[in-house]
Each structure stands twice: as C-alpha cells, then as structure tokens.
Amino acid sequence: MRLNTNALKESIQSVLPIFAIVLVLSVSLSSMPSGVLVMFLFGTLLLIVGMGLFAVGTEMSMTPIGEGIGSQFSKSKNIVIPLLICFVLGAIVTIAEPDLTVLADQVPSVPSIVLILFVALGVGIFLALSLVRIKKNIKLSALLIAFYAVAVILALFVSKDFIPTAFDSGGVTTGPITVPFIMALGAGMATMGGNKNSQENSFGLVSLCSIGPIISVLILSICFKPDAQTSESIIHIAETTKDAFVLFMHELPDYAKEVLIAFSPIVALLVIFQIIFRKFHRHQLLRIFVGLVYTYIGLVLFLTGANVGFMPAGKLIGAQIAMSDSKFLLIPVGLIMGYFVVSAEPAVHSLKKQVEEITNGEITQKAIGLALSVGVGVSVAIAMLRVITGISIFPFLIVGYSISLAITFFVPPIYTGIAFDSGGVASGPMTTTFMLPFAIGACEALGGNIMTDAFGLVAMVAMAPLITIQVLGLTSRVRRSQRLKKAKDELLNITDDVIYYGEE
Secondary structure, eight states: OHHHHHHHHHHHHHHHHHHHHHHHHHTTTOOOOHHHHHHHHHHHHHHHHHHHHHHHHHHHTHHHHHHHHHHHHHHOSOOHHHHHHHHHHHHHHHHTOHHHHHHHTTOSSSOHHHHHHHHHHHHHHHHHHHHHHHHHTOOHHHHHHHHHHHHHHHHTTSOTTTHHHHHHHHHHHSOTTHHHHHHHHHHHHHHTTTOTTHHHHTSOHHHHHHHHHHHHHHHHHHHHOOOSOOOOOOOOOOSSHHHHHHHHHHHHHHHHHHHHHHHHHHHHHHHHHHHHHOOSOHHHHHHHHHHHHHHHHHHHHHHHIIIIIIHHHHHHHHHHHHHSTTGGGHHHHHHHHHHHHGGGOHHHHHHHHHHHHHTTTSSOHHHHHHHHHHHHHHHHHHHHHHHHHOOOSHHHHHHHHHHHHHHTTTSOHHHHHHHHHHHHHHSSHHIIIIIHHHHHHHHHHHTOOIIIIITTHHHHHHHHHHHHHHHHHHHHHHHHHHHHHHHHHHHHHHHHHHHHHHHO
16 A cells, blocks of 8 residues: 555656646646646546556566566577567567557658558567677667667658658657566566676667667658658547546547557566466466556556647647747746656656666666756757747757767766666657647647657657766766775875874
C-alpha cells in the first residue's frame, strides 16, 4: 500500500504544475471554452491515476522481465538467437507503440503502415546492434558519432519538408511501453556479463534505438518524396460534463485495444522465455503478471487522458496566443510548459529510478530531473521560435548534435549513455499529445507550414537533454577533481606536519 501511495503522490506532484499553468493561461492569455476545460479536468484525473498505476506496474513487471531476459542473453555463447530475438522484439513492440501511430497518421504521401514498418525495422536492427555493442564492449560514443554522421549525410539528400518528421520518429519510437523494458533489458545484459564496464553498458540501448528510425525514415523519404502539406488535425470537443464523460468512455476502448496489442509481444515472450529457461519462481511470476495488469490499466488511463483531455487544450492555447498581439509570448510560455511537462512523462520516472539504483545514488533522481527539465524547456522555446519565424530545423540539429557528441570526449561514459537515453525518454506521450498540438495550433493560426515549422518539436525535445545531462556530468567530474585535490593537499599538509614535528 505504501508503494501505491508513494506512486500516487509522485504522479500528483508531476501533473500538478502543468495543470496549474494551463489554468493560469486559460484566464489570462487564452480564453478556454467550458467544454475544453471540462475535458482537461477529466484528462488530469486520468493522468494522475494512470501514472501512479504505471509506475507501480513497471517496477513489478517490466523491470524483472527485461533484466531476466537480458541476463540470459549475456550467458548465451551463441549470439545468433539472441540477436534474432532482439530484432523481432524491437520491431514488434515498435509497431504497437501508440506515439508512433499518432505521428504516422499525420504524415502525407507516405502510407502510415509503410512509415511504421520502416521505423520498426530501424528499431529492430539497432536493438540487435546494442547487444553486439555490449558483448564486444564497443564504446557507445563511437557508435553515436558514426551513426549520427550517417543521418546528417542522408539528410542532405532528403526534402527539407521531411527532415523534422524523420528526427521526430526517433523520439516517438521510444515510448512508455518500450522504454522501461529496453532499459531493463540493457541492465540485465550488462550486469551479468562480468564486464568491468557493466555500469556504463547498462545505458545506451534507448539512444541507439532512437537513431535507427531516423536513418530508416530518411532512406524511406528519398524514395517517397513527400509533399509539404499535411491534413489539419481534427479534435473533438465536448460542450457539457456529460458530453465529456461520454467522449472519454467512447475513446477508452480504442486505447485499451492499442495498449493490449502493444503488450501482447512482451507477454508472449515472457511465456516462451519461462517455458524454456524456467527463470522465475511461481511467486515471481504472479507478481509480474499483477504488475503487467497495473501497467496496462495505468497506460490505458494515461493515454486516454493525454489524448482526449490534454490535446484540445494544448492546440487551443497555442492557437489563441499565436493570434494575439503578443505572439512572441509563445517562446516563454513554451519554455515554462516544457520545463514542467517532462516530469509528467511516465517513462522519465523509470529512467530516474534506474539511474539512481545503478549508480548507487551517485547520480540522484533530483539531478537527472533538473537536467531534463532545463533541456526540454529550452528545446520547446526554440521550437516556438521556429513556429513564429519559420527557421529551418536543420541548423539546430547540426549544432545541437555536434555539441552533444563533442562533449562525449570529456565526460564519464555513463553520463553519455544516460544523456542519450534521456533524449528518447523525454519525448513521450505528453510531448506528442500536448506540446506538439500546442505547436500545431500556433502554426495553423500563423498560417505556417506544419510539416516544416511545427513538426520537429519532438526532435528538439529529444536532443536538448543530450547536452544538459552531459553538462551535469562535466560539473560532476570537476567537483570530483576538486575534492580529490583538496584531500591530497590536506594529506600533504598532515605529512609535512608529521615530518616537521619528527625533526624537532
């Protein structure tokens, strides 16, 4: 019961700031209709309950499943079968990721199923590559530099209208279903291998799985040559409390079906894994299945609340601020909302807990949370600047990734893994269902090109934490050096005193 209470308290603390910001904006810069406000209130309640259940469920189920399978992979002498399992699992779970479906439905010229399959192909290949990296002890920074260089080169041959979508796909792929499982999988593969770098190798799977879709979608775009237009998104708005309740009840089964499809591969893999290896005892299996139920219900409630309750509010607020005489207020408003909205991402809590556990408290949840908030806040502000001015995203991507990759040479390797994993974790359902509609609403109101100006926000959110968390690593290294120097000086002073008094 204490675990459930703590999880509920944590979810309230995460959602309350963005709830308060929207309420303040609704009575100041934006005039929110009563129907939208009612839907937002319903959505907030579902978010709080859903996030609490999700947090409890992932700790009970996703973490032991991923660590168990990962540890078995690390023991296997034949790497071919684990590679095939990684590829198939990564591809299947990605196909069912709700965030990816939302993005794919809004991309013109390319059939949504084609885009989803190419993204799934990229994730499957790079999840398998992650296993090779851990087995062969390949430095993560070397792979990141090589593959991001490939992505930049490919982007030179792609229509500028499709570059934001390609980089957005890397962010939405690592959603709330895949992230806890993939992170636990990495922890299992790294810690059971007997490798001295197991702590650093625990991270990096999410970051590599985010690059795969970028490269595969860029290759896809060379073939399809997509147009610069996209269909205007349709958002249903209730007029009364009863209408809002009916709308939520109507949408709830759809999200329940989506999440059930997404969970099926993980459950099937667990059953097959248990039959073959007998890894878990009966009471462990019971706890895992109860955790899966918690995770399932929590994610269904969360996605319903975010999509039905938060999406209309985000789009309306963005449009109304953009149409006002103070359209440049989109930048500070985006900064503030981005700062707080990342704490409402369900997978962020899984990342923070795992980081603190693996590093034995050396890297605290508070420090990671602050670095993520600063990074996402700045990235959303830049995205709003792009919406207003129409500046291309490509220079920001080049500069941002160049800085983040350059820092990898100066920080402890574990910070590189955490930073690049955080990029995928931060760009979750709250970004796609609240911040992206906020940008789309503003872009439509200003008469901009949604494909080039609004899309790319997810990519910016995924990129900024790469810099802020590695800066956290730099400051940590400097402080550690200062402490060591101080301790050394004190030791020398004590030695000098002993020698001096000994001579007397």
